[in-house]
Amino acid sequence: xxxxxxxxxxxxxxxxxxxxxxxxxxxxxxxxxxxxxxxxxxxxxxxxxxxxxxxxxxxxxxxxxxxxxxxxxxxxxxxxxxxxxxxxxxxxxxxxxxxxxxxxxxxxxxxxxxxxxxxxxxxxxxxxxxxxxxxxxxxxxxxxxxxxxxxxxxxxxxxxxxxxxxxxxxxxxxxxxxxxxxxxxxxxxxxxxxxxxxxxxxxxxxxxxxxxxxxxxxxxxxxxxxxxxxxxxxxxxxxxxxxxxxxxxxxxxxxxxxxxxxxxxxxxxxxxxxxxxx
Numbered sequence: 001x002x003x004x005x006x007x008x009x010x011x012x013x014x015x016x017x018x019x020x021x022x023x024x025x026x027x028x029x030x031x032x033x034x035x036x037x038x039x040x041x042x043x044x045x046x047x048x049x050x051x052x053x054x055x056x057x058x059x060x061x062x063x064x065x066x067x068x069x070x071x072x073x074x075x076x077x078x079x080x081x082x083x084x085x086x087x088x089x090x091x092x093x094x095x096x097x098x099x100x101x102x103x104x105x106x107x108x109x110x111x112x113x114x115x116x117x118x119x120x121x122x123x124x125x126x127x128x129x130x131x132x133x134x135x136x137x138x139x140x141x142x143x144x145x146x147x148x149x150x151x152x153x154x155x156x157x158x159x160x161x162x163x164x165x166x167x168x169x170x171x172x173x174x175x176x177x178x179x180x181x182x183x184x185x186x187x188x189x190x191x192x193x194x195x196x197x198x199x200x201x202x203x204x205x206x207x208x209x210x211x212x213x214x215x216x217x218x219x220x221x222x223x224x225x226x227x228x229x230x231x232x233x234x235x236x237x238x239x240x241x242x243x244x245x246x247x248x249x250x251x252x253x254x255x256x257x258x259x260x261x262x263x264x265x266x267x268x269x270x271x272x273x274x275x276x277x278x
Contacts, residue, residue, distance in 0.1 A: 005029075005033070006025075006026050006029050006030070006033050006034070006035040006037075006038040006039075007037075007038055009022050009025050009026055009029075009038060010022070010026075010037075010038035010039070010041040010042055011041075013025075014041060014042050014045055014046075016046070019042070019046055019049055022042060023039075023042065023049075023050065023053045026038055026039055026042075027053075027057060027060075027065055030065055039054060124149050124150065124153075125150065125153065125158075125160060125161055125164060128142075128145070128146050128149060128150070128164060129164060132146075132164070143165065146164060146165055147165065150164070150165070154204070154206070154265075155206065155222035157262055157265035157266070157267065158265060159265050161265075162204060162264050162265045165204070166202055167201075167202055167203065167204045167264040167265070168201050168264060169264050169265045169266060170266075171199060171200070171201035171202075171203065171263075171264055172199060172200050172201070173197065173198070173199045173201075173203065173263050173264070173266070174197070174198045174199070175195055175196070175197050175261065175263070175268050176195050176196040176197075177195070177269070177271070178193060178194075178195045178259065178260070178261060178268070178269070178270070178271045179193060179194050179195065179271075180192070180193050180259065180271055180273055181193065182273075183271075183272065183273040183274065184273065184274050184276055185244055185273060185274070185275055185276065186244075186275065186276050186277075186278050187244055187245070187246060187252040187253075187254075187275060187278060188243070188244065188245060188252075189243075189244050190241045190242065190243050190244070191241070191242045191243075191244055191259070191273070192239070192240075192241050192242075193207075193239070193240060193242070193259060193271075194237065194238060194239040194240075195237075195238045195261060196235050196236070196237050196238070197230065197235065197236045197237075197238055197263070198230060198234075198235050198236070199230045199236070199263075200230070200232060201229075201264075202227070202228070202229045203227070203228055203229075203230065203236070203263050203264060204227050204263070204264055204265075205224075205225040205226050205227070205228075205238060205261060205262070205263050206222050206223060206224055206225055206261070206262040206263075207222070207223050207225055207240065207242065207259060207260070207261060207262070208220055208221075208222050208259070208260045208261075208262050208267065208270075209221045209222075209223075209242075209257060209258070209259055210257065210258045210259075210260070210270070211253075211255055211256065211257045211258070211275075212255070212256070214253075219250070221250045222262065223242065225238060225240055225261075226238070238261065244275065252275060253275065254275050254276060254277040254278075255274070255275055256272065256274055257272070257273050257274065257275055258270040258271065258272050258273070259271055259273060
């Protein structure tokens with residue numbers, strides 16, 4: 001059986017007879033699929049009714065639904081005949097995503113604009129800290145939101161970012177030497193490694209694969225391993241089979257590499273390996 005599809009709803013149930021059911025179905029699906037474009041298709045035929053619905057979504061308690069409500073609003077350049085309805089029933093779309101109307105603020109989705117990331121690196125953590133302190137976003141909702149929004153900062157190992165998520169940068173951690181099953185691999189091979197960790201605080205573990213690029217500049221690939229709380233007197237075995245595959249920003253080339261574990265932002269001693277020419 002195929003899963004429900006927002007596109008199917010917008011294509012086949014975009015009628016006055018099924019409008020309420022269609023919008024309700026998209027609201028339910030948007031926690032699992034992107035419904036932003038299907039909502040806009042319905043908006044084109046039923047602007048007033050759709051804008052009323054998505055304006056209500058922006059105030060919903062479900063943080064997964066609020067972004068769909070925002071995306072469902074027409075962009076300023078495409079308002080046309082719906083402009084009056086938009087102003088009557090819903091907020092405009094400000095250019096700065098961190099200055100959205102209050103119902104939309106607990107929604108970074110991990111994608112603050114590039115300019116903010118490059119030129120104001122502390123803006124997103126500071127904003128999240130403010131939301132957390134205000135009590136507006138709490139519990140699992142805050143954790144999921146923050147992990148997505150701060151994924152790059154976590155990879156960079158920034159202590160304040162880890163602290164925001166409850167991981168102490170200086171937590172007492174003991175780690176056995178990292179063991180690689182093989183130290184000579186080729187692009188496309190699977191790298192198997194293991195180590196044993198003991199700690200008395202929650203831990204967030206990543207791997208860091210480092211090498212030197214053709215230009216002589218260092219290059220790193222950081223990947224998540226696991227999050228855990230280790231019971232006193234117990235050990236946590238860290239093991240992973242990591243594929244050495246090239247991606248758009250990361251090309252696996254022959255040469256010397258190193259692998260290290262990063263725990264709560266701290267780098268532990270690395271082990272060397274070589275990628276052979278195919």
